Amino acid sequence: MEDSEPEKKRPNLNSVSPTMARNSSSSPNSNQNVDAAVLQYQNQKLVQQLDIQKHELHDLEARIEEFRDKQTAYDDILITVNQLWNQVKC
DSSP states (O other), X not given: OOTTSOXXXXXXXXXXXXXXXXXXXXXXXXXXXXXXXXXXXXXXXXXXXXXXXXXXXXXXXXXXXXXXXXXXXXHHHHHHHHHHHHHHHO
């Protein structure tokens, strides 16, 4: 994910889905079905968020590894330059 890329909008779990907006005056058994549907919907959204976060984490870990490789290369160059500088000084 690059800095120039706009931030992805995260789904809002507080929004009401059509299954959650059912009539509250229905029977207790119906309320249990609605509660189960609400929980299932929320669980589905959480699973989607988790998948997105896992993908982002994988991408970030790959970037960290790239930065470590670059840092190692820069460190090697710095060591070489320092050794050459010390030879010139003597």
